[in-house]
Amino acid sequence: MKRARNFNAGPAALPLEVLQRAQNEWLNIEDSGMSVMELSHRSAEFEKIHNHAIQSLKDLLEIPENYEVLLLQGGASLQFSMIPMNILNEGQRADFVLTGSWSEKALKEAKKVGNTAVVASSKDEKYTFIPKLEDIKLNEDAAYLHITSNNTIYGTQWKHFPETNNVPLVADMSSDILSKKIDVSKFGIIYAGAQKNLGPSGITVVIIRKDLITNNENIPSMLNYSIHSKNNSLYNTPPTLAIYLLSLVLDWAKEQGGVEKIAEVNGEKAKVIYDAIDNSNGFYKGHALPDSRSHMNVTFTLPTEEAEKQFLKEAKQAGFVGLNGHRSIGGCRASIYNAVPLSHCQDLADFMKTFQESYKA
Ligand code: PLP
Numbered sequence: 001m002k003r004a005r006n007f008n009a010g011p012a013a014l015p016l017e018v019l020q021r022a023q024n025e026w027l028n029i030e031d032s033g034m035s036v037m038e039l040s041h042r043s044a045e046f047e048k049i050h051n052h053a054i055q056s057l058k059d060l061l062e063i064p065e066n067y068e069v070l071l072l073q074g075g076a077s078l079q080f081s082m083i084p085m086n087i088l089n090e091g092q093r094a095d096f097v098l099t100g101s102w103s104e105k106a107l108k109e110a111k112k113v114g115n116t117a118v119v120a121s122s123k124d125e126k127y128t129f130i131p132k133l134e135d136i137k138l139n140e141d142a143a144y145l146h147i148t149s150n151n152t153i154y155g156t157q158w159k160h161f162p163e164t165n166n167v168p169l170v171a172d173m174s175s176d177i178l179s180k181k182i183d184v185s186k187f188g189i190i191y192a193g194a195q196k197n198l199g200p201s202g203i204t205v206v207i208i209r210k211d212l213i214t215n216n217e218n219i220p221s222m223l224n225y226s227i228h229s230k231n232n233s234l235y236n237t238p239p240t241l242a243i244y245l246l247s248l249v250l251d252w253a254k255e256q257g258g259v260e261k262i263a264e265v266n267g268e269k270a271k272v273i274y275d276a277i278d279n280s281n282g283f284y285k286g287h288a289l290p291d292s293r294s295h296m297n298v299t300f301t302l303p304t305e306e307a308e309k310q311f312l313k314e315a316k317q318a319g320f321v322g323l324n325g326h327r328s329i330g331g332c333r334a335s336i337y338n339a340v341p342l343s344h345c346q347d348l349a350d351f352m353k354t355f356q357e358s359y360k361a
Pocket of ligand 1: 010074075076077078102148150151152153172173174175193194
């Protein structure tokens with residue numbers, strides 16, 4: 001069977017076992033004589049899948065009782081607006097740490113809803129690092145502090161999270177949710193588009209502390225956490241196929257031994273590629289400073305644009321997919337989410353070495 005060595009940033013590789021299980025169940029889900037796409041979202045069969053996905057997330061991330069898991073649409077991008085619409089009140093500010101393009105986008109949308117402030121940023125240094133925790137000073141009127149836990153485009157990742165006391169910490173974890181253990185109780189809201197570590201695109205996971213779900217009837221229903229919460233995320237027709245695949249990916253994550261085991265493997269995968277960069281005598285240069293390096297997106301450049309072009313061309317010929325950097329910054333990027341096997345990372349590291357040896361400027 002042909003299977004690409006897929007380093008796409010998102011939508012990204014899914015575990016082969018998940019795709020095979022979906023294939024086996026494709027025409028007859030839960031012994032219904034239907035495919036999952038044909039089930040009513042109000043049917044017992046679908047509700048079982050839906051509730052199983054929510055419960056699996058609770059199990060895997062050890063989500064405390066005072067949190068709710070919502071499955072929403074509109075991507076992580078809609079959360080950029082929904083969060084301030086729901087939890088930013090008059091007389092308050094939303095504090096932001098800027099660590100890349102996605103935090104900038106989140107800030108841009110929050111500004112349309114209320115007052116905001118940037119409390120730390122690495123923009124002037126081309127987003128090569130995560131600001132130091134001690135440099136983050138919250139405003140007294142902060143409604144929440146927003147961070148992007150992993151910066152998909154620049155390849156940086158928070159290793160420790162700020163202590164915000166009673167100010168809710170809100171994290172966009174789109175590109176590293178489920179990649180390592182986190183203490184959910186430190187956060188007010190965690191949100192993530194599914195299409196990197198959780199499943200296909202079309203579903204967004206929101207983990208929200210229950211006291212942040214307020215009953216504000218002025219917020220349009222589809223943008224109102226309270227409406228989705230009261231309806232167990234079944235207020236309108238959900239993306240049933242995406243939720244089904246999410247539930248299979250979560251089963252797979254449990255079979256891998258859970259997030260701690262997954263984090264161990266992710267560490268090994270990242271090391272293999274960062275070692276290839278560090279042992280190249282400067283031929284490959286990592287974008288992120290070493291202590292901010294992401295275990296999910298490894299970003300690097302080559303000595304010239306010409307060399308990068310040649311590298312990407314030969315990589316493609318060798319069966320590697322998705323190694324080009326984001327269109328906004330160029331360079332190269334290997335996205336090594338949970339479903340990317342260690343062997344693919346080893347193959348890439350070998351390829352990088354071979355390319356360097358054979359490249360003539
Ligand atoms: N936040 C981060 C960190 C991302 O990487 C992305 C997409 O790549 C987004 C937000 C936007 O997600 P969506 O396309 O689901 O709106």
